[in-house]
Amino acid sequence: MELLDKLKWRYAAKAMNGNKVPQEKLDNIIEAISLAPTSSGLQPFEVFVITNQDVKEKIKPIAWNQSVITDCSHLLVFTAWDTYTADRINKMFDLTNTIRGFENEGWENYRQMLLSSYPQKDSEENFNHAAKQAYIAFSQAITAAAFEGVDSTPVEGFDPTALDEILDLRKKGLRSCVMLPLGYRDTDNDWLAGLKKVRKSKEDLITEIL
Numbered sequence: 001m002e003l004l005d006k007l008k009w010r011y012a013a014k015a016m017n018g019n020k021v022p023q024e025k026l027d028n029i030i031e032a033i034s035l036a037p038t039s040s041g042l043q044p045f046e047v048f049v050i051t052n053q054d055v056k057e058k059i060k061p062i063a064w065n066q067s068v069i070t071d072c073s074h075l076l077v078f079t080a081w082d083t084y085t086a087d088r089i090n091k092m093f094d095l096t097n098t099i100r101g102f103e104n105e106g107w108e109n110y111r112q113m114l115l116s117s118y119p120q121k122d123s124e125e126n127f128n129h130a131a132k133q134a135y136i137a138f139s140q141a142i143t144a145a146a147f148e149g150v151d152s153t154p155v156e157g158f159d160p161t162a163l164d165e166i167l168d169l170r171k172k173g174l175r176s177c178v179m180l181p182l183g184y185r186d187t188d189n190d191w192l193a194g195l196k197k198v199r200k201s202k203e204d205l206i207t208e209i210l
């Protein structure tokens with residue numbers, strides 16, 4: 001199947017059947033998350049992969065009781081840094097130098113530029129910037145899941161403060177952004193399965209400037 005066919009096959013499943021996603025497919029989805037582009041390459045997010053049923057049960061009531069939270073195979077929770085710190089920025093720049101095996105003046109100047117701006121900014125502004133990066137990876141995970149023939153449901157319908165508490169995120173300097181249950185559609189119990197996709201027209205979406 002071509003990528004576009006797979007994207008047409010994908011929909012936000014409202015019911016899942018509890019079947020398990022094989023480890024290899026999960027690994028590919030996680031690698032796609034890791035390969036997502038991020039601003040300055042900082043990857044200012046962490047993803048929690050939850051298979052523990054008790055934890056899923058705890059999350060469900062603070063997520064509008066959506067059944068996919070407990071009936072999915074793996075529940076991915078995308079979290080973002082609560083702010084940018086010098087330590088976090090340095091870690092990623094140091095990692096780049098280690099992996100590439102050399103230091104570069106331009107890159108070090110760029111590090112200093114980020115160090116003199118991000119950490120001084122308001123933490124809410126920094127979190128929002130970090131969250132945008134998490135959403136890019138989240139989108140990539142949705143596409144990768146479809147590519148693997150795995151269903152997913154983007155879930156923003158939850159109380160982030162409550163989720164932060166359940167996963168003890170604030171102590172780790174993280175805040176929840178969005179969740180992505182992965183699994184397999186339960187077509188018999190999903191009102192959305194089989195309904196036509198609704199998208200606005202190309203004319204309403206695209207403005208060509210020739």
Ligand SMILES: Cc1cc2nc3c(=O)[nH]c(=O)nc-3n(C[C@H](O)[C@H](O)[C@H](O)COP(=O)(O)O)c2cc1C
Nearest residue numbers: 010011012013014066153154155156157158178197
């Ligand atoms: C950021 C985001 C949050 C969403 N939150 C929910 C959600 O909490 N529950 C849900 O059933 N669908 C949720 N959706 C799914 C959208 O409703 C769905 O993607 C949209 O209606 C388009 O339909 P399709 O994905 O089936 O093509 C969310 C989608 C996105 C991108």
